[in-house]
Amino acid sequence: MSLSQLKQGCKTPLLRRMLEFKVYKRKIQGYNVTRTTLRHRWIKRLPVFSSGVQTISTQSDKDAIDLSKFPVERIRNFSIIAHIDHGKSTLADRLLEITGAIVKTERNKQVLDKLQVEQERGITVKAQTASVFYTHQGQQYLLNLIDTPGHVDFSYEVSRSISACQGVLLIVDANQGIQAQTVANFYLAFEAQLTIIPVINKIDLKNADPERVEAQIEKVFDIPREECIRISAKLGTNVERVLQEIVERLPPPTASRDDSFKALVFDSDFSHYRGVVANVAVFGGQVRKGDRIVSAYLGKSYEVNELGLLRPHEHPTDRLYAGQVGYMVAGMKDVKEAQIGDTLYHQQHPVDALPGFKPAKAMVFAGIYPMDQSEYTGLRSAIDKLTLNDSSVTVQKDSSLALGAGWRLGFLGLLHMEVFNQRLEQEYNANVVVTAPTVPYKAEHGSEEITIVNPAQFPDRSVVSQYLEPMVNGTILAPDSYIGKIMTLCLNRRATQENMVYIDDHRVMMKYIFPLNEIVVDFYDLLKSMSSGYASFDYENAGYQAADLIKMDILLNGKSVEELTMIVHRQRAYNVGKAMCERLKDSIPRQMFEIAVQAAIGSKVIARETIKPFRKNVLAKCYGGDITRKMKLLKRQAEGKKKMRRIGNIDVPKDAFINVLKRTEK
Numbered sequence: 001m002s003l004s005q006l007k008q009g010c011k012t013p014l015l016r017r018m019l020e021f022k023v024y025k026r027k028i029q030g031y032n033v034t035r036t037t038l039r040h041r042w043i044k045r046l047p048v049f050s051s052g053v054q055t056i057s058t059q060s061d062k063d064a065i066d067l068s069k070f071p072v073e074r075i076r077n078f079s080i081i082a083h084i085d086h087g088k089s090t091l092a093d094r095l096l097e098i099t100g101a102i103v104k105t106e107r108n109k110q111v112l113d114k115l116q117v118e119q120e121r122g123i124t125v126k127a128q129t130a131s132v133f134y135t136h137q138g139q140q141y142l143l144n145l146i147d148t149p150g151h152v153d154f155s156y157e158v159s160r161s162i163s164a165c166q167g168v169l170l171i172v173d174a175n176q177g178i179q180a181q182t183v184a185n186f187y188l189a190f191e192a193q194l195t196i197i198p199v200i201n202k203i204d205l206k207n208a209d210p211e212r213v214e215a216q217i218e219k220v221f222d223i224p225r226e227e228c229i230r231i232s233a234k235l236g237t238n239v240e241r242v243l244q245e246i247v248e249r250l251p252p253p254t255a256s257r258d259d260s261f262k263a264l265v266f267d268s269d270f271s272h273y274r275g276v277v278a279n280v281a282v283f284g285g286q287v288r289k290g291d292r293i294v295s296a297y298l299g300k301s302y303e304v305n306e307l308g309l310l311r312p313h314e315h316p317t318d319r320l321y322a323g324q325v326g327y328m329v330a331g332m333k334d335v336k337e338a339q340i341g342d343t344l345y346h347q348q349h350p351v352d353a354l355p356g357f358k359p360a361k362a363m364v365f366a367g368i369y370p371m372d373q374s375e376y377t378g379l380r381s382a383i384d385k386l387t388l389n390d391s392s393v394t395v396q397k398d399s400s401l402a403l404g405a406g407w408r409l410g411f412l413g414l415l416h417m418e419v420f421n422q423r424l425e426q427e428y429n430a431n432v433v434v435t436a437p438t439v440p441y442k443a444e445h446g447s448e449e450i451t452i453v454n455p456a457q458f459p460d461r462s463v464v465s466q467y468l469e470p471m472v473n474g475t476i477l478a479p480d481s482y483i484g485k486i487m488t489l490c491l492n493r494r495a496t497q498e499n500m501v502y503i504d505d506h507r508v509m510m511k512y513i514f515p516l517n518e519i520v521v522d523f524y525d526l527l528k529s530m531s532s533g534y535a536s537f538d539y540e541n542a543g544y545q546a547a548d549l550i551k552m553d554i555l556l557n558g559k560s561v562e563e564l565t566m567i568v569h570r571q572r573a574y575n576v577g578k579a580m581c582e583r584l585k586d587s588i589p590r591q592m593f594e595i596a597v598q599a600a601i602g603s604k605v606i607a608r609e610t611i612k613p614f615r616k617n618v619l620a621k622c623y624g625g626d627i628t629r630k631m632k633l634l635k636r637q638a639e640g641k642k643k644m645r646r647i648g649n650i651d652v653p654k655d656a657f658i659n660v661l662k663r664t665e666k
């Protein structure tokens with residue numbers, strides 16, 4: 001809805017002016033404008049309008065959205081998948097523009113990356129759906145596209161998205177060629193038996209070499225090179241052809257309108273006002289507003305309050321039919337009610353549940369605690385709501401002597417964890433302490449086995465027959481000139497090489513088995529920097545392996561810092577401990593007394609650094625007697641201290657806990 005349409009809904013000139021002011025203020029701050037950002041109680045009653053994206057006029061929308069006109073044969077559901085930064089969101093923009101869903105403007109960039117964190121980081125973290133209409137050879141088609149993230153941490157989003165599709169566009173950068181996530185995403189689509197259309201993007205680049213990339217696609221994926229479409233998503237070159245090929249090459253869904261209603265919940269969002277907004281793919285029959293539906297998972301029934309298409313913003317419709325993809329609000333208020341992978345059906349016509357998904361497997365665990373225990377309840381509700389938007393996060397209550405009551409959260413990777421924390425801070429104003437991330441280790445004693453996700457609960461060797469650590473199959477793609485450096489890095493990380501093949505004259509694909517712990521924090525960054533950005537990396541679970549593990553404590557003036565306690569391999573303990581002490585020394589600001597930073601195994605100190613005392617007198621440069629200036633300086637100093645965590649009498653910046661883990665290989 002446009003601003004002028006919204007203004008027509010404002011009864012008084014004052015209200016109109018306030019609306020303009022609020023919208024303007026949010027826009028210049030670069031925020032999306034939604035109802036939640038409009039605090040005024042009158043304005044809150046207005047309908048939600050677009051997040052700064054100009055959509056096509058509502059009149060033409062009304063004409064277009066008679067969903068009953070679209071027989072299943074004229075529906076195409078597809079995901080856009082690729083390695084990170086190969087241009088998925090840019091292609092999605094062009095497809096939305098050509099089909100008239102958005103207006104081409106400077107501001108309408110990566111419109112499907114709606115979250116603030118996505119816009120700030122320039123990456124997609126959450127898959128987004130958009131339904132568009134496209135006329136081909138005189139017939140109108142309904143295309144449902146899902147833009148997916150490229151980073152390995154979010155591959156769960158990709159596998160969920162493709163469950164609602166019959167085909168994918170596999171985008172490959174014409175300069176970089178096939179990368180690690182291209183391979184991983186190809187296999188996800190291939191195993192789901194989807195039709196794959198390879199699209200070579202960025203052909204406008206000076207160094208683009210589409211012939212080489214086509215040859216790679218033929219060699220690695222066994223797809224004939226003639227099937228590749230060369231495009232520039234940025235300039236729009238050949239994008240129209242992508243739409244034609246979608247219609248011609250992708251099969252329609254096999255769902256039938258005559259069957260009983262059956263829908264798969266493949267994603268969900270949480271709205272403060274409406275509760276759960278589920279993204280659904282209808283696999284049979286139809287559903288109307290007011291229908292009573294049942295969740296197969298919980299067996300609870302709900303009334304459908306609202307449903308519609310995402311174009312890409314919510315566009316309410318009266319019904320959704322078999323083969324279509326859309327959203328549904330059905331009064332689900334509790335986080336646990338909207339299970340991803342759940343099947344919905346009509347109360348009068350029960351059906352067998354759809355296969356659903358394997359639950360996401362958390363690879364990295366960290367403790368999250370409120371900075372101040374008085375913020376516990378607020379943080380609990382923020383975590384509840386955010387996990388509804390991101391069901392791959394696992395939550396378990398936890399508590400510690402030093403940090404009080406909190407939670408141990410499981411994530412799919414470190415970027416996932418950083419994004420989750422950033423969203424907690426940005427979307428819920430939470431102020432949290434995060435402990436050092438750890439992978440899920442296991443300990444065996446006789447036939448018993450326990451999983452350890454908190455280093456503080458690491459059992460003593462005397463009660464354990466063996467420790468086990470999680471392993472992953474890693475794939476690295478890189479130019480062959482970096483083979484030597486990459487092999488050394490992998491060796492330092494206790495990896496075992498499995499094989500190495502050339503995918504063209506100069507690029508190799510290397511397969512390794514890594515201990516997960518060795519790659520989780522900083523491996524990808526190091527690999528990137530040592531290969532001048534040319535290497536890429538992806539990994540998947542490879543079970544557990546016995547390992548010689550020990551618990552290492554970090555002490556500040558003799559007091560253990562629980563946030564930094566970690567489980568390490570005995571062979572690496574000295575190097576890791578030494579590097580941690582050195583980095584902590586750089587991260588902790590000098591204070592009025594000397595600080596000893598030590599790494600210890602049991603009572604044995606294995607590394608030590610000293611932070612020299614220093615008195616920061618913020619008033620030193622403030623000559624004369626201007627009291628307001630002095631007060632300002634002292635206030636700023638006090639605010640800086642709020643971002644610190646006090647351990648004993650030492651102030652530690654709270655981001656130091658994660659930053660010190662990022663090793664730099666010597």
Ligand SMILES: Nc1nc2c(ncn2[C@@H]2O[C@H](COP(=O)(O)OP(=O)(O)OP(=O)(O)O)[C@@H](O)[C@H]2O)c(=O)[nH]1
Pocket residue numbers: 082083084085086087088089090091110122123124125148149150151201202203204205231232233234235
């Ligand atoms: N020169 C050129 N640049 C492009 C083209 N397509 C995309 N880009 C640029 O490549 C960068 C990444 O594009 P995105 O569309 O964000 O890539 P993505 O695959 O969605 O990225 P993630 O969602 O983070 O995986 C942006 O800076 C785009 O402007 C193209 O055809 N030509």
